[in-house]
Amino acid sequence: MPFIPHTEEDVRQMLAVIGVDSIDALFDEIPPTLRAKPLERVPEGLSEMQVAALMQARARTDGQPLCFIGAGAYDHHIPAAVWQIATRGEFYSAYTPYQAEASQGTLQLLYEYQSMMTSLMAMDVSNASLYDGASGLAEAVLMAVRANRKSKSRRILVPRTLHPAYRRTVRTIVGNQKIELVEVAFDASSGRTDLAALQAHAGKDFAALVIPQPNFFGALEDVDALTDFAHANGMLAIAVVNPLAMAVLKPPGDWGDAGGGADIACGEGQPLGAPLSSGGPYFGFMCAKQDLVRQMPGRIIGKTVDVEGKPGFALTLQAREQHIRRSKATSNICTNQGLLVTAATIHMALLGGEGLANVAATCHANTVDLLARLGGIDGVERVFDAPLFHEGVLRLAAPAADVLRSLAAHNVLGGYDLSADFPELGNAMLVCATELRTSDDIDEYAGKLTRIMAARTQAKCPVEPKFK
Amino acid sequence: MLIHEQSRPGRRAFAQAPKDRPALDDIPVEMQRRAPPALPEVSEMQTVRHYTRLSRKNFSIDTEFYPLGSCTMKYNPRACNSLAMLPGLLGRHPLAPDTHSQGFLACMYELQEMLKDVTGMKRVSLVPAAGAQGEFAGVAMIRAYHDARGDGARTEIIVPDAAHGTNPATAVMCGYKVREIPTLDDGDVDVDALKVALGPQTAGIMLTNPSTVGVFERRITEIARLVHEAGGLLYYDGANLNAILGKVRPGDMGFDVIHMNLHKTFSTPHGGGGPGAGPVGVSERLVPFLPVPMVGFDGHDYHWLTEQDCPQTIGKLSTFAGNAGVLLRAYIYARLLGREGMVRVAEYATLNANYLARRLADAGFDLAYPGRRATHEFIVTLKREARELGVTAMDFAKRLLDHGFHAPTTYFPLLVPECFLIEPTETEAMDVLDGFVAAMVAIKAEAQSSPELVKTAPHTLPVRRLDDVRAARELDLRWTGSAG
Ligand SMILES: Cc1ncc(COP(=O)(O)O)c(C=O)c1O
Numbered sequence: 001m002p003f004i005p006h007t008e009e010d011v012r013q014m015l016a017v018i019g020v021d022s023i024d025a026l027f028d029e030i031p032p033t034l035r036a037k038p039l040e041r042v043p044e045g046l047s048e049m050q051v052a053a054l055m056q057a058r059a060r061t062d063g064q065p066l067c068f069i070g071a072g073a074y075d076h077h078i079p080a081a082v083w084q085i086a087t088r089g090e091f092y093s094a095y096t097p098y099q100a101e102a103s104q105g106t107l108q109l110l111y112e113y114q115s116m117m118t119s120l121m122a123m124d125v126s127n128a129s130l131y132d133g134a135s136g137l138a139e140a141v142l143m144a145v146r147a148n149r150k151s152k153s154r155r156i157l158v159p160r161t162l163h164p165a166y167r168r169t170v171r172t173i174v175g176n177q178k179i180e181l182v183e184v185a186f187d188a189s190s191g192r193t194d195l196a197a198l199q200a201h202a203g204k205d206f207a208a209l210v211i212p213q214p215n216f217f218g219a220l221e222d223v224d225a226l227t228d229f230a231h232a233n234g235m236l237a238i239a240v241v242n243p244l245a246m247a248v249l250k251p252p253g254d255w256g257d258a259g260g261g262a263d264i265a266c267g268e269g270q271p272l273g274a275p276l277s278s279g280g281p282y283f284g285f286m287c288a289k290q291d292l293v294r295q296m297p298g299r300i301i302g303k304t305v306d307v308e309g310k311p312g313f314a315l316t317l318q319a320r321e322q323h324i325r326r327s328k329a330t331s332n333i334c335t336n337q338g339l340l341v342t343a344a345t346i347h348m349a350l351l352g353g354e355g356l357a358n359v360a361a362t363c364h365a366n367t368v369d370l371l372a373r374l375g376g377i378d379g380v381e382r383v384f385d386a387p388l389f390h391e392g393v394l395r396l397a398a399p400a401a402d403v404l405r406s407l408a409a410h411n412v413l414g415g416y417d418l419s420a421d422f423p424e425l426g427n428a429m430l431v432c433a434t435e436l437r438t439s440d441d442i443d444e445y446a447g448k449l450t451r452i453m454a455a456r457t458q459a460k461c462p463v464e465p466k467f468k
Numbered sequence: 469m470l471i472h473e474q475s476r477p478g479r480r481a482f483a484q485a486p487k488d489r490p491a492l493d494d495i496p497v498e499m500q501r502r503a504p505p506a507l508p509e510v511s512e513m514q515t516v517r518h519y520t521r522l523s524r525k526n527f528s529i530d531t532e533f534y535p536l537g538s539c540t541m542k543y544n545p546r547a548c549n550s551l552a553m554l555p556g557l558l559g560r561h562p563l564a565p566d567t568h569s570q571g572f573l574a575c576m577y578e579l580q581e582m583l584k585d586v587t588g589m590k591r592v593s594l595v596p597a598a599g600a601q602g603e604f605a606g607v608a609m610i611r612a613y614h615d616a617r618g619d620g621a622r623t624e625i626i627v628p629d630a631a632h633g634t635n636p637a638t639a640v641m642c643g644y645k646v647r648e649i650p651t652l653d654d655g656d657v658d659v660d661a662l663k664v665a666l667g668p669q670t671a672g673i674m675l676t677n678p679s680t681v682g683v684f685e686r687r688i689t690e691i692a693r694l695v696h697e698a699g700g701l702l703y704y705d706g707a708n709l710n711a712i713l714g715k716v717r718p719g720d721m722g723f724d725v726i727h728m729n730l731h732k733t734f735s736t737p738h739g740g741g742g743p744g745a746g747p748v749g750v751s752e753r754l755v756p757f758l759p760v761p762m763v764g765f766d767g768h769d770y771h772w773l774t775e776q777d778c779p780q781t782i783g784k785l786s787t788f789a790g791n792a793g794v795l796l797r798a799y800i801y802a803r804l805l806g807r808e809g810m811v812r813v814a815e816y817a818t819l820n821a822n823y824l825a826r827r828l829a830d831a832g833f834d835l836a837y838p839g840r841r842a843t844h845e846f847i848v849t850l851k852r853e854a855r856e857l858g859v860t861a862m863d864f865a866k867r868l869l870d871h872g873f874h875a876p877t878t879y880f881p882l883l884v885p886e887c888f889l890i891e892p893t894e895t896e897a898m899d900v901l902d903g904f905v906a907a908m909v910a911i912k913a914e915a916q917s918s919p920e921l922v923k924t925a926p927h928t929l930p931v932r933r934l935d936d937v938r939a940a941r942e943l944d945l946r947w948t949g950s951a952g
Contacts, residue, residue, distance in 0.1 A: 002805060023819050042807040044807055045806025051800055054803065058572065060571070062571040069561050079484045081512060094739075097740065125945050132788075134784070142641075172783030172784055173604070176611060177643050279562030280794070281794055303944040304939035310931055312934045322634050329637040332638040335731065340742075349515045351485050352481070354489075356504065408567055
């Protein structure tokens with residue numbers, strides 16, 4: 001039997017010890033009227049060989065198109081050692097390190113992770129992960145509402161330049177606690193948060209201001225001004241950052257000309273060693289200032305000593321967590337994204353600060369190249385003029401959905417269609433080129449887009465997609 | 469030694485990153501970082517050796533029996549991992565168009581269908597990232613349901629005192645007050661107390677069945693009727709689904725919404741703390757509120773269902789569509805098991821638990837619910853050992869580590885003193901269970917002859933018992949030394 005080691009003789013002996021004559025008799029406390037009928041929609045079991053053939057066919061169906069989509073998930077090179085080690089059974093098949101003495105491997109790794117993340121973010125403390133970037137921001141919002149001593153407000157300022165999926169996720173998660181998200185407009189020419197629009201909220205009572213860097217458009221926000229604004233108005237500053245970008249951009253702990261730094265830094269950990277994998281599993285990271293540590297959600301690892309004075313690591317500040325505090329916990333999170341953090345830690349160790357900076361700068365250079373090449377095509381133009389990091393917006397002389405469909409028919413995923421989330425931008429799309437996209441790839445994209453745009457202006461009709 | 473302490477300025481794992489660092493001329497200097505972050509500077513081999521060595525300090529399913537109750541630590545088939553990591557699946561961008569996603573979407577759609585079948589629910593959304601997020605989605609749907617009916621008076625969620633901590637924490641995250649009800653001496657929920665607790669303020673109840681004390685809630689049909697009559701809904705915490713897979717379905721018990729822990733029942737890896745996947749299934753009346761996105765099928769093609777298709781949805785729970793890679797592993801596991809394998813999971817998990825319970829009882833240990841049939845797990849209480857020998861459940865747990873077994877869940881549920889919640893799972897062989905009994909017996913003998921040995925355990929692990937108080941008082945949460 002797959003994954004069940006029992007022989008018939010084992011079963012006979014075990015039943016005899018229990019004192020029943022069949023396995024079915026062990027279910028005698030379940031009311032007979034509730035017993036299930038045979039399953040209908042679960043097919044018969046397959047051998048490993050058959051499932052392998054099935055999965056290979058499924059994977060082939062989806063092809064491996066040339067990808068210029070970012071929008072919160074980035075196609076980076078992951079060193080071979082990362083997942084070979086992360087999938088060692090000792091990491092892969094362990095669980096939450098409740099028995100510290102039998103989990104020093106995971107615990108020390110998590111402590112190293114906390115050390116690396118706090119360096120990267122220039123923050124004091126880090127937890128051991130949340131589910132992903134968007135849900136992590138929701139946790140940061142809840143934390144800010146709890147932690148802000150100057151304000152009892154349940155309102156949060158959220159720039160429109162935040163990833164729209166983050167905004168929606170935060171709304172789902174914090175909405176039932178009567179927390180209100182108030183949107184701040186962006187400047188149409190720079191693509192950055194409109195500081196004048198923000199000023200309209202000065203002196204009003206908000207718990208926190210969310211500051212994305214880079215923002216969803218790839219534009220670099222004036223994080224110093226935003227952080228100072230938050231602090232001058234009694235709000236906590238919540239940084240939402242791409243961790244890879246922090247290898248070359250000013251990290252949240254240093255934000256603000258007044259020197260305050262962000263109070264909470266969170267974001268999507270995917271660029272640190274998690275494959276695209278259809279959107280997950282990734283991990284949400286969260287760092288904070290020291291004085292907020294008791295308000296943090298999630299696991300935190302501390303260094304301590306054993307009875308002989310030997311250093312060791314253990315889960316700490318557990319009185320924040322659901323298994324101790326139940327309804328008074330800082331969050332309901334229990335299982336987190338441990339294995340992704342394992343990968344991220346190995347990834348960061350392999351690349352080091354210099355290596356990460358090389359990756360970040362290469363992504364950026366490739367994107368600048370991409371934007372220049374595509375922006376020079378007839379019917380394609382750049383939209384924003386602010387400095388950007390490794391992602392940018394283009395406007396098309398045709399509906400973005402049509403153009404992207406035509407590109408996809410030619411095996412290029414050309415970008416993310418912005419028209420549903422940002423109708424005010426017209427036919428706009430968000431594009432990105434990571435370090436994995438070569439100049440040949442960019443040539444290929446530019447060539448195909450040129451032909452598609454030319455065909456459209458000549459024919460004035462949508463290009464039919466190949467699919468269906 | 470920390471990886472940081474092996475760092476030497478200028479040392480690099482050169483093969484890992486692009487060789488050059490293009491200038492960032494177009495980014496104003498004041499926006500740039502002054503110096504790259506102080507991450508360890510180590511070679512590739514140092515890194516590999518360091519983390520390989522760390523891994524060896526872990527207990528894991530692959531190396532030890534890991535009977536952690538409520539967590540279903542069963543074997544994670546290797547094929548599930550290697551097939552989920554096929555390049556075409558691993559490299560798929562979450563926003564890839566449906567034209568380039570039919571293979572992936574087919575897997576997700578079929579998983580939705582299979583989960584509907586095994587739970588008896590009308591529809592399933594796969595997006596919650598773990599059990600607790602599934603709970604959040606479920607209770608948020610209960611709230612959305614009452615709100616949609618204009619019933620704003622329902623402010624309470626009822627939770628048994630034995631419930632997992634995520635249950636009350638979730639209810640609060642959804643804006644509810646928590647009302648606890650007691651568990652009877654036989655392990656069933658106190659139905660009389662439930663009757664008292666129910667009223668027009670009741671939004672719903674969160675139950676685990678089999679419950680967290682390891683027995684099947686025998687009066688579940690009556691409980692469902694009572695809660696429904698009071699206008700409340702029933703939430704099923706699916707952490708213990710392994711016990712009843714293919715045997716009984718939560719939908720048939722009367723539950724309106726359930727979450728499943730695929731990292732338990734569907735054997736996706738626990739990863740040293742995660743990731744998990746906590747899909748939710750609902751009865752007819754909650755279908756409109758399911759979290760998005762889900763996967764639809766029009767007879768030819770698979771497509772995403774989003775807010776546009778589901779206007780009453782509670783919304784999104786993550787940036788994309790949850791822990792897709794975990795869902796793929798669960799899908800592969802389900803295809804390997806098939807219909808007949810699903811039922812076997814419940815049968816052999818139950819067989820193993822009842823066998824182990826009986827053997828431990830025969831060896832002189834006290835079962836917390838001796839009159840009851842064990843489900844896939846059961847509780848031993850070491851209250852007598854603590855009183856007579858001064859050796860606690862914690863001491864037993866630590867000494868088990870020396871004997872080469874991961875400890876069961878300790879001190880949960882809180883209502884049973886000095887408890888061990890023991891879940892052997894179906895993938896363990898009889899001789900392993902016998903070995904565990906022998907270790908328990910040996911530890912008890914040690915507790916009689918040389919109690920200090922047990923009270924100061926473990927003795928053979930990389931560290932001895934750790935000072936948790938110091939960890940919390942003198943917080944040391946990151947490395948602050950300097951390299952080299
Ligand atoms: C009974 C019970 N409910 C809920 C949960 C929460 O699930 P998760 O850890 O996946 O969030 C767990 C597991 O940890 C559990 O054992």
